[in-house]
Amino acid sequence: TxxxxxxxxxxxxxxxxxxxxxxxxxxxxxxxxxxxxxxxxxxAGDAPTIKAEPAAAKGPAKKLSFKQKFALDSLPKKIEAVTASISRLENNIADPAYYERDPASFQKTIAALDKERATLAALEEEWLELEMLREEMEG
Structure with a gap:
């Protein structure tokens, strides 16, 4: 694989x-x-388009929203839980006899592992973006 x-x-x-x-x-x-x-x-549009000017150019936000703060605080715990789940799944498939005992369960475990890895990547990306935004706002 x-x-x-x-x-x-x-x-x-x-x-x-x-x-x-x-x-x-x-x-x-x-x-x-x-x-x-x-x-x-x-x-591709042949006709010229007229774009409206923004009413007022807003400066960067001064602080994180409540939702962003909550996500920044809760994401490390979620990342830790997903990492533990990945570790557990990897330990399951590390058994050489696992595939021979139950091939269907092995395939389900592999699919779950792939899903957890994708979830972990998304959570880490979200955390990184929020952390960069927080650092940018703090100066």
């Missing part, structure tokens, strides 16, 4: 993603092809 994928991220950078190709796409949030298609659709 595939444990990681190394993919180019532009600008000469390569990033290792946990899981297979579809996991990499989920973690990266789509493909560059999707981005190009979206831009092509936006540029």
């Amino acid at each position: 595939v444990t990681s994928v190394i993919a180019p991220d532009g600008g000469g950078r390569w990033i290792e993603y946990a899981g297979g190709y579809s996991d990499m796409l989920a973690q990266r949030g789509g493909t560059r092809l999707d981005d190009r298609k979206a831009r092509a659709k936006a540029d």
Whole structure:
């Protein structure tokens, strides 16, 4: 089975993603092809479009919202719980006789492990974004 994928991220950078190709796409949030298609659709309009000017340019927010603070406080606990779940699932599949005893359960465990890894990546990404936002606001 595939444990990681190394993919180019532009600008000469390569990033290792946990899981297979579809996991990499989920973690990266789509493909560059999707981005190009979206831009092509936006540029496809022949008629010139008139865009309204924003009423007032808002400065950056001064502090995190309650929802963001709550998420920033609760995400480490969620990440810890998912990490423990991943560890438990990995211990289950580490048994060499597990597949021979119950192949269906083994496949379910693998699927659950993939799901937990994707969940962990999403939680870590959300935490990182909130932490960067918090640091930016604190100066």
